[in-house]
Amino acid sequence: xxxxxxxxxxxxxxxxxTVSYILNNKADDVGISEKTRHIVRQTAKNLxxxxxxxARSLKSQKTGTIGLVFTNARGTFMNxxxxxxxxxxxxxxxxxxxxxxxxxxxxxxxxIQMLRERRVDGMIVFFVSCxxxxxxxxxxxxxxxKDGIPLILIDRYLPGTDIDYVVTDDFAGAYDAVTHLIKxxxxxxxxxxxLVDCTSVQNRLEGYKKALIDAGIEINKEYIKTVDCGxxxxxxxxxxxxxxxxLTMENERPTAIFTVNDGVAMYASKAIKESGxxxxxxxxxxxxxxxxxxxxxxxxxxxxxxxxxxxxxxxxEILIQKIEQPELTDVKRIAIKPKLIIRDSCGAGNTR
Amino acid sequence: xxxxxxxxxxxxxxxxxTVSYILNNKADDVGISEKTRHIVRQTAKNLxxxxxxxARSLKSQKTGTIGLVFTNARGTFMNxxxxxxxxxxxxxxxxxxxxxxxxxxxxxxxxIQMLRERRVDGMIVFFVSCxxxxxxxxxxxxxxxKDGIPLILIDRYLPGTDIDYVVTDDFAGAYDAVTHLIKxxxxxxxxxxxLVDCTSVQNRLEGYKKALIDAGIEINKEYIKTVDCGxxxxxxxxxxxxxxxxLTMENERPTAIFTVNDGVAMYASKAIKESGxxxxxxxxxxxxxxxxxxxxxxxxxxxxxxxxxxxxxxxxEILIQKIEQPELTDVKRIAIKPKLIIRDSCGAGNTR
DNA sequence: TTGTACGCGTTATCAA
DNA sequence: TTGATAACGCGTACAA
Numbered sequence: 001x002x003x004x005x006x007x008x009x010x011x012x013x014x015x016x017x018t019v020s021y022i023l024n025n026k027a028d029d030v031g032i033s034e035k036t037r038h039i040v041r042q043t044a045k046n047l048x049x050x051x052x053x054x055a056r057s058l059k060s061q062k063t064g065t066i067g068l069v070f071t072n073a074r075g076t077f078m079n080x081x082x083x084x085x086x087x088x089x090x091x092x093x094x095x096x097x098x099x100x101x102x103x104x105x106x107x108x109x110x111x112i113q114m115l116r117e118r119r120v121d122g123m124i125v126f127f128v129s130c131x132x133x134x135x136x137x138x139x140x141x142x143x144x145x146k147d148g149i150p151l152i153l154i155d156r157y158l159p160g161t162d163i164d165y166v167v168t169d170d171f172a173g174a175y176d177a178v179t180h181l182i183k184x185x186x187x188x189x190x191x192x193x194x195l196v197d198c199t200s201v202q203n204r205l206e207g208y209k210k211a212l213i214d215a216g217i218e219i220n221k222e223y224i225k226t227v228d229c230g231x232x233x234x235x236x237x238x239x240x241x242x243x244x245x246x247l248t249m250e251n252e253r254p255t256a257i258f259t260v261n262d263g264v265a266m267y268a269s270k271a272i273k274e275s276g277x278x279x280x281x282x283x284x285x286x287x288x289x290x291x292x293x294x295x296x297x298x299x300x301x302x303x304x305x306x307x308x309x310x311x312x313x314x315x316x317e318i319l320i321q322k323i324e325q326p327e328l329t330d331v332k333r334i335a336i337k338p339k340l341i342i343r344d345s346c347g348a349g350n351t352r
Numbered sequence: 353x354x355x356x357x358x359x360x361x362x363x364x365x366x367x368x369x370t371v372s373y374i375l376n377n378k379a380d381d382v383g384i385s386e387k388t389r390h391i392v393r394q395t396a397k398n399l400x401x402x403x404x405x406x407a408r409s410l411k412s413q414k415t416g417t418i419g420l421v422f423t424n425a426r427g428t429f430m431n432x433x434x435x436x437x438x439x440x441x442x443x444x445x446x447x448x449x450x451x452x453x454x455x456x457x458x459x460x461x462x463x464i465q466m467l468r469e470r471r472v473d474g475m476i477v478f479f480v481s482c483x484x485x486x487x488x489x490x491x492x493x494x495x496x497x498k499d500g501i502p503l504i505l506i507d508r509y510l511p512g513t514d515i516d517y518v519v520t521d522d523f524a525g526a527y528d529a530v531t532h533l534i535k536x537x538x539x540x541x542x543x544x545x546x547l548v549d550c551t552s553v554q555n556r557l558e559g560y561k562k563a564l565i566d567a568g569i570e571i572n573k574e575y576i577k578t579v580d581c582g583x584x585x586x587x588x589x590x591x592x593x594x595x596x597x598x599l600t601m602e603n604e605r606p607t608a609i610f611t612v613n614d615g616v617a618m619y620a621s622k623a624i625k626e627s628g629x630x631x632x633x634x635x636x637x638x639x640x641x642x643x644x645x646x647x648x649x650x651x652x653x654x655x656x657x658x659x660x661x662x663x664x665x666x667x668x669e670i671l672i673q674k675i676e677q678p679e680l681t682d683v684k685r686i687a688i689k690p691k692l693i694i695r696d697s698c699g700a701g702n703t704r
Numbered sequence: 705t706t707g708t709a710c711g712c713g714t715t716a717t718c719a720a
Numbered sequence: 721t722t723g724a725t726a727a728c729g730c731g732t733a734c735a736a
Contacts, residue, residue: 002468002499004729015707020731031705048499053469054409055729058712063406068450075644079431086452095466098420098450100438114447116354117405147354147400266648292428293645296618356713367723372715383721407713410728708735713728720723 003047011043019044023051057119066319067097067115067123069108076292077308078126081154084312085124092320094121103128109140122150122323124315129156129198131229136197150322152332154315156198162331164322166315169335170200170288173304174207174258176340177286180302181256182215184348186284190223190254192242192264194235204260204288223254227264236267243271246283255283256346262287262294265301269345273298280347290341302346304338311336355399363395371396375403409471418671419449419467419475421460428644429660430478433506436664437476444672446473455480461492474502474675476667481508481550483581488549502674504684506667508550514683516674518667521687522552522640525656526559526610528692529638532654533608534567536700538636542575542606544594544616546587556612556640575606579616588619595623598635607635608698614639614646617653621697625650632699642693654698656690663688 005023009016014036021027022040057063066089070078086096097115101108105128115123123144130136138158144151145163157165181189191208194201205224212219225245227238246254259265265287269279279285279299287294290305318332342348357375361368366388373379374392409415418441422430438448449467453460457480467475475496482488490510496503497515509517533541543560546553557576564571577597579590598606611617617639621631631637631651639646642657670684694700 005731006729016730017708017732018706021706024731026731033705036705050465050468052410052471052729054406054415054471055712056731057406058404058410058714058728059730059732061712076428076431079428082450083452086450090451090463095470096450098434098438098448099442100435111442113402116402118447119404119406293648296645296649298650358713368714369716369724370722373722376715385721388721404713407728408715410712410730411714411716413728706736708733710732710734712730715727717726718724720721 002050002052003044004052005049008040008043008047008049011047012039014040023049061119063119063121064094065097065118065120066094066316067099067112067118067120069099069101069111069115069123069125069127071101071103071108071126071128077289077306080308081126081312084309084314085316086312087309088313088316089320092316094320101128105130105137109137112140112144116144116147116149120149122152122319124152124154124319126154127156127158129196129201131195131197134197148326150319150326152315152319152322154311156200157333159199164318164332166311166318166332166334166336167200168306168311169337170203171207171210172335173288173306173338173340174204175211176207176338177258177288177302177304178208178211179215180340180342180348181258181284181286181346182211182217184256184284184346186256187217188220188223188252188254188256189217190225190246190257192239192257192259192268193224193226194229194260194264195226196229201260208258222249222252232263235263239264239267240271243268243275247275247277253283256285257283258286258288260288262289262291262301262303265303265345266294266297269297269299269301279345284347285345286340287345295343299345300343302343302348303341305341306338307336354402354404355396356404357401360392360395360399360401363399364391366392375401413471415471415473416446417449417470417472418446418668419451419464419470419472421451421453421463421467421475421477421479423453423455423460423478423480429641429658432660433478433664436661436666437668438664439661440665440668441672444668446672453480457482457489461489464492464496468496468499468501472501474504474671476504476506476671478506479508479510481548481553483547483549486549500678502671502678504667504671504674506663508552509685511551516670516684518663518670518684518686518688519552520658520663521689522555523559523562524687525640525658525690525692526556527563528559528690529610529640529654529656530560530563531567532692532694532700533610533636533638533698534563534569536608536636536698538608539569540572540575540604540606540608541569542577542598542609544591544609544611544620545576545578546581546612546616547578548581553612560610574601574604584615587615591616591619592623595620595627599627599629605635608637609635610638610640612640614641614643614653614655617655617697618646618649621649621651621653631697636699637697638692639697647695651697652695654695654700655693657693658690659688 099111153165225242228234287301287303290303294301451463505517577594580586639653639655642655646653
């Protein structure tokens with residue numbers, strides 16, 4: 001279908017080499033007559049020549065591709081990150097293989113295997129997290145790293161390894177969110193976390209604790225609750241239960257809740273409303289993530305804004321740097337500081 | 353890094369051919385001793401052998417890849433479609449190249465060019481639409497088709513060509529939505545469309561008209577308004593203006609509005625509320641698309657539900673069929689019928 | 705200024 | 721039951 005260099009050579013009665021030089025803009029280096037160039041260019045056009053990247057890749061041992069592995073495609077989170085990734089990668093001349101692992105680490109391992117067979121120049125992985133207690137197996141990631149294929153993690157990392165990553169500064173985000181609540185006068189601040197064993201969740205919890213400690217507020221274990229995740233229905237049921245528990249604490253009832261993510265915050269908001277109390281008057285709420293829908297719900301959520309497209313851009317810049325300059329061996333551990341977006345659910349500016 | 357067949361052959365003192373047969377499970381066809389198989393498998397494992405897809409692709413003239421070109425990455429629409437696409441394609445053994453054209457048809461043409469150089473086995477394109485009046489250039493698509501590369505369009509099509517497509521049945525969706533409003537007793541039903549020249553928008557308008565005609569309601573041109581798009585701010589400003597116009601019609605003021613998409617409906621809802629009227633009591637509203645946020649806004653939207661993941665799945669099935677059975681030359685023109693999701697904004701079940 | 709020849713890692717054909 | 725060899729399309733060192 002698409003003509004080959006060979007065919008052009010035959011048509012023009014020139015050698016394959018000459019044609020190759022001209023079509024790869026190396027004509028100047030060698031010195032090829034203007035006339036020949038023109039002829040070649042013309043017949044290339046006429047024959048509809050299109051360079052064959054797979055042959056080129058085989059020869060050059062470089063594919064100009066980046067493999068992307070994401071846990072899931074739901075929501076808008078992945079979307080915005082990919083938007084950042086693709087804008088940088090295309091600009092730098094890389095194409096993207098997209099793989100979704102659907103929260104299944106065996107699928108993740110399979111995809112990574114496939115990407116290796118495709119000889120991608122590098123990989124960006126948002127890896128599958130696992131519930132607390134389950135044993136995660138990240139051998140496939142370590143192996144990639146060991147084999148010297150540029151690899152970078154996004155949004156969560158693997159502590160104790162030297163794999164590059166770009167994440168949200170979850171600790172700082174949580175710290176700021178809780179500090180904001182403290183400044184609004186709250187002392188009984190709860191945290192709803194989630195039954196997942198990953199760095200982002202952990203660091204949000206740590207940020208919460210540190211903010212309280214720095215403000216001289218004692219940490220109350222009763223104020224830290226964990227909900228199940230996975231199925232969305234479980235999350236909802238669990239959040240409702242947690243809110244009910246909080247409300248039965250009467251005098252000790254928290255006046256503010258910082259949640260591990262916007263999804264939990266939205267269910268909490270609903271649960272509070274349904275129990276006859278209101279947000280933020282009775283209980284203030286701060287989420288984490290800044291999903292699109294968070295601004296649109298009945299009580300628009302105050303949230304920590306994950307810098308999603310920035311994450312995508314940064315991670316890609318670093319990966320490409322590592323691809324193109326293999327001599328750089330420093331481990332990149334980047335945490336981007338998120339901003340707090342103040343809307344209604346925290347009660348800032350409202351009477352309390 | 354990763355070993356080659358050659359290296360395994362040397363290590364085992366066997367021939368390249370033998371090794372290839374064994375590692376590609378063709379050992380039975382030829383008949384290779386169990387012992388040899390074992391030896392080869394072992395050393396392959398030890399050497400960390402990984403088949404090289406790019407070499408394989410070069411030889412077999414098939415890459416096992418599908419190119420995806422989407423106009424934009426915003427919202428959740430693309431997300432759900434991709435979810436459908438990737439689940440089918442991965443199941444069938446194809447990997448995905450993802451390209452975003454950002455509503456820029458030159459970028460789109462560029463991406464398609466790149467995909468051709470990468471020798472993708474087929475392409476799925478959600479092409480850039482253009483504002484009414486601008487001249488769209490779809491030569492790059494026609495050329496792909498002409499060159500015999502399997503190509504299928506999603507969500508919108510190119511009338512007058514024989515390019516396969518899978519779309520939402522926009523006409524039927526609009527027809528049902530408007531008929532629903534008519535059944536609720538409305539006669540003054542407006543439609544807000546958008547200044548884009550693409551089949552889906554056109555067909556929604558046509559569906560709206562047909563529903564009115566079939567119910568014996570005369571079409572009032574004053575009830576059909578167009579808003580600009582592109583920048584979200586323009587949309588908002590235009591929708592507010594249109595609503596204002598409707599409200600000044602006094603006795604002739606529409607009692608219901610069917611909008612071209614959920615985004616417009618949400619702005620309309622806001623505008624109506626801000627002008628002191630309410631949805632659905634004063635004006636009923638039906639959107640098209642079913643974005644996630646549409647269920648969460650203050651007055652949950654009644655919408656036509658675009659079957660996004662189904663679109664993705666269907667389009668991929670057809671594409672792969674066309675890839676693997678080139679003898680099939682019938683043109684596939686699939687329109688999937690969407691369902692109406694009744695929530696609050698249409699006033700069904702509410703007193704009016 | 706142009707041509708020859710080899711290699712990238714596979715698969716496939718034909719011999720042995 | 722196994723091995724030698726020729727493609728696939730391209731890039732490049734070297735020769736002419």
